[in-house]
Amino acid sequence: MSGPSTYVPKWGIAKWMDARLPLPRMVYDSFIAYPVPRNLNYFWTFGGILMLMLVSQIITGVVLAMHYTPHSTLAFNSVESIMRDVEYGWLIRYMHSTGASFFFIAVYIHIFRGLYYGSYKAPREVLWILGCIIFLLMMATAFMGYVLPWGQMSFWGATVITNLFSAIPLVGETIVTFLWGGYSVDNPTLTRFFSLHFLLPFMIFGVVILHVWALHVTGQNNPTGVEVKAVQKDTVPFTPYATIKDAFAMICFFVVFSYFIFYMPNYLGHADNYVQANPAVTPPHIVPEWYFLPFYAILRAVPDKLGGVMLMGAAVVILAFLPWLDTSKVKSMRYRPLARQCFWAFAVTCVVLGWLGSRPAEQPYVLLSQIFSALYFAYFLIALPLLGLFETPNKLPGSIAESVLSKIKGGSAAAVGAAAASEPNTKG
Amino acid sequence: MNLFRTTLAACAAIIIGTAAIPAAQAAGGGTKPPEYPWSFDGPFGTFDRAQLQRGYKVFREVCSACHAMGLVRFRNLSQKGGPEFTEAQVRALAADFKIMDGPNEQGEMFERPGRPSDAFPKPFPNEQAARAANGGAYPPDMSVLAKARNYERGFPLFLFDILTQYQEGGPDYIKAVMTGYEDPPAGTTLQPGQNWNKYMPGNIIAMPNVLNDGQIEYPKGPDGKPSAPETAKQYAADVTAFLVWAAEPHMEQRKRIGFQVIVFLTLFAGLLYFTKKRIWSRLPEHAPGTH
Numbered sequence A: 001m002s003g004p005s006t007y008v009p010k011w012g013i014a015k016w017m018d019a020r021l022p023l024p025r026m027v028y029d030s031f032i033a034y035p036v037p038r039n040l041n042y043f044w045t046f047g048g049i050l051m052l053m054l055v056s057q058i059i060t061g062v063v064l065a066m067h068y069t070p071h072s073t074l075a076f077n078s079v080e081s082i083m084r085d086v087e088y089g090w091l092i093r094y095m096h097s098t099g100a101s102f103f104f105i106a107v108y109i110h111i112f113r114g115l116y117y118g119s120y121k122a123p124r125e126v127l128w129i130l131g132c133i134i135f136l137l138m139m140a141t142a143f144m145g146y147v148l149p150w151g152q153m154s155f156w157g158a159t160v161i162t163n164l165f166s167a168i169p170l171v172g173e174t175i176v177t178f179l180w181g182g183y184s185v186d187n188p189t190l191t192r193f194f195s196l197h198f199l200l201p202f203m204i205f206g207v208v209i210l211h212v213w214a215l216h217v218t219g220q221n222n223p224t225g226v227e228v229k230a231v232q233k234d235t236v237p238f239t240p241y242a243t244i245k246d247a248f249a250m251i252c253f254f255v256v257f258s259y260f261i262f263y264m265p266n267y268l269g270h271a272d273n274y275v276q277a278n279p280a281v282t283p284p285h286i287v288p289e290w291y292f293l294p295f296y297a298i299l300r301a302v303p304d305k306l307g308g309v310m311l312m313g314a315a316v317v318i319l320a321f322l323p324w325l326d327t328s329k330v331k332s333m334r335y336r337p338l339a340r341q342c343f344w345a346f347a348v349t350c351v352v353l354g355w356l357g358s359r360p361a362e363q364p365y366v367l368l369s370q371i372f373s374a375l376y377f378a379y380f381l382i383a384l385p386l387l388g389l390f391e392t393p394n395k396l397p398g399s400i401a402e403s404v405l406s407k408i409k410g411g412s413a414a415a416v417g418a419a420a421a422s423e424p425n426t427k428g
Numbered sequence B: 001m002n003l004f005r006t007t008l009a010a011c012a013a014i015i016i017g018t019a020a021i022p023a024a025q026a027a028g029g030g031t032k033p034p035e036y037p038w039s040f041d042g043p044f045g046t047f048d049r050a051q052l053q054r055g056y057k058v059f060r061e062v063c064s065a066c067h068a069m070g071l072v073r074f075r076n077l078s079q080k081g082g083p084e085f086t087e088a089q090v091r092a093l094a095a096d097f098k099i100m101d102g103p104n105e106q107g108e109m110f111e112r113p114g115r116p117s118d119a120f121p122k123p124f125p126n127e128q129a130a131r132a133a134n135g136g137a138y139p140p141d142m143s144v145l146a147k148a149r150n151y152e153r154g155f156p157l158f159l160f161d162i163l164t165q166y167q168e169g170g171p172d173y174i175k176a177v178m179t180g181y182e183d184p185p186a187g188t189t190l191q192p193g194q195n196w197n198k199y200m201p202g203n204i205i206a207m208p209n210v211l212n213d214g215q216i217e218y219p220k221g222p223d224g225k226p227s228a229p230e231t232a233k234q235y236a237a238d239v240t241a242f243l244v245w246a247a248e249p250h251m252e253q254r255k256r257i258g259f260q261v262i263v264f265l266t267l268f269a270g271l272l273y274f275t276k277k278r279i280w281s282r283l284p285e286h287a288p289g290t291h
């Protein structure tokens, strides 16, 4: 997709720079001339939204770090003093804590977009795997960030999750002691988590650069899953077409984000985290943040600790193998009637797992968690490998341009027929 | 879409079926508190100054005997968006207290009258002393107590709460606990120092009932009658509103700025939408389904 550069430096200084470090050329090629499929829908704006959220988390995070004190006896009150005494400290802190949730909302939409339109398939495997690495780093960052305010959930969440490593045979206990910096979650744990929580977002930033680089090599997938054939007909230049659309989507996302920051800043959090950490008092229910709940449900579905840890790890890692587990050549679920149903069943499974993760570990929830964990893995290990072999896909459009044109014709012919026209029933 | 519909229906049935379970369990641990119409509810909610001032009086005269509120300073009482006592009133309120300060140039600690910059003094020097005086139980610090309590809303209420902006679980619970003391059900024997409360999770609470009708005198209006009913219910509502302000002193500013931000962003989004339409219409075979 990146093709030969069409950048022509206009001014002397630009020519001088272009011959030494062609940074303006890179920006021009990646964000102005870069061809994007003309049929992208709004699910393709979430990449830009994620970029914006990362920048927002870094800026608010750096400001928080100026006022925050990483010490087990001072952390809780230092966060509260940010909320009370720092000018607009409440805004910075609520942007950051709510921002973590919205970062995950955006990333989950982004991932499910990829699942639906088959964006993980050749030639985008490396792009997809880089995305999985970002997801993993985000989870680590958010987990350690949640420990910093040193409330009850911070402390007990950290205790439960770090304890999982003790399930590893032979070296488990040593790893846990190393993570804690002692024999329990305490001040050394807090200080190392703070340091890592500061570091990881910049590592995410690095992987994001690779992610975007890989994207600009292969070009974007699109709702038909048919690759770009003729750049002239199938694509539009990034600027102004994608820029303005992304900007519109970002602002819409920020309207919803603002609604939560200003009106319900604690809705997505847990009241117990406003109680200072107390190693002597275990809260009745230790629940992770909502974005971890599906994985927490899978963890608790297995009665054996090591088994649970491995299954939970597998639930994340399996995403990276998707390019090879899905055997179908057709990318977009639009043309895969059976796979599409499995996709929606999978999406519902994830929501149900999330709900189960918030329930106490008792019956019938444990049994349900086991059933739905099985369904989760069935999507990757049974549905996608087999469907590629047995499913008859619908007829694909010849090109992106063709699908766009057929949509116009279908739309003007009859409103009712429009849907049918875009998804032809002929088997291919 | 048959497979999908079947899965969806099955999941819905499971969720609705099991959603009844936590409700039943909760009934054993503490009743759901009723929703009270607070003045600070909703997107335009503000504190009722007179209520916060009365709430301070209840806190000062009753709760502060056992509970600390270490993060609040006297000067906060005159800040905008709070009880908004005058600065002279705040100086007088602070001077009511003796504060331990020092060391002075001789290296000695000394007592002086409180100043607006002082934090609310704590009733006990440390947790052990607080426990010793309360039969082993620790009265929690009240600075963020209103945010530190909540109760489970359950499905599907927790989804509707996003639209109704219900986030008063903390205050509703606290107000309910303050007036939720009852005789224990027949057959339950309480240890000395334990009390039965309808709303406390597990029903057993170490704090005694501390609010009784007529116990605190409210400021009199011009007609010589108290400005609000001197009842336990009213005291509970007033002190709870005060606790909400203490936990969230910038709430009014937050909601006010939020409205401005959301109006601005919505208008901005509208402009961007029409710009986008305009730009995309330049494409010759502009496709309807693609914007």
Ligand code: HEM
Pocket: A054, A057, A058, A059, A060, A061, A062, A063, A064, A065, A068, A079, A093, A096, A097, A100, A103, A138, A141, A142, A143, A145, A146, A147, A148, A149, A197, A198, A200, A201, A202, A204, A269
């Ligand atoms: C990948 C981006 C990031 C994510 C997902 C993230 C997530 C979180 C989360 C979930 C919390 C706990 C919030 C709370 O309950 O109060 C938190 C706190 C914090 N984060 Fe981040 N963070 C990110 C980036 C950063 C950066 C770049 C910095 C600084 C360089 C930073 C500094 C802090 C500090 C100081 C706190 C503690 C203050 C507080 O609890 O409000 N964060 N973060």
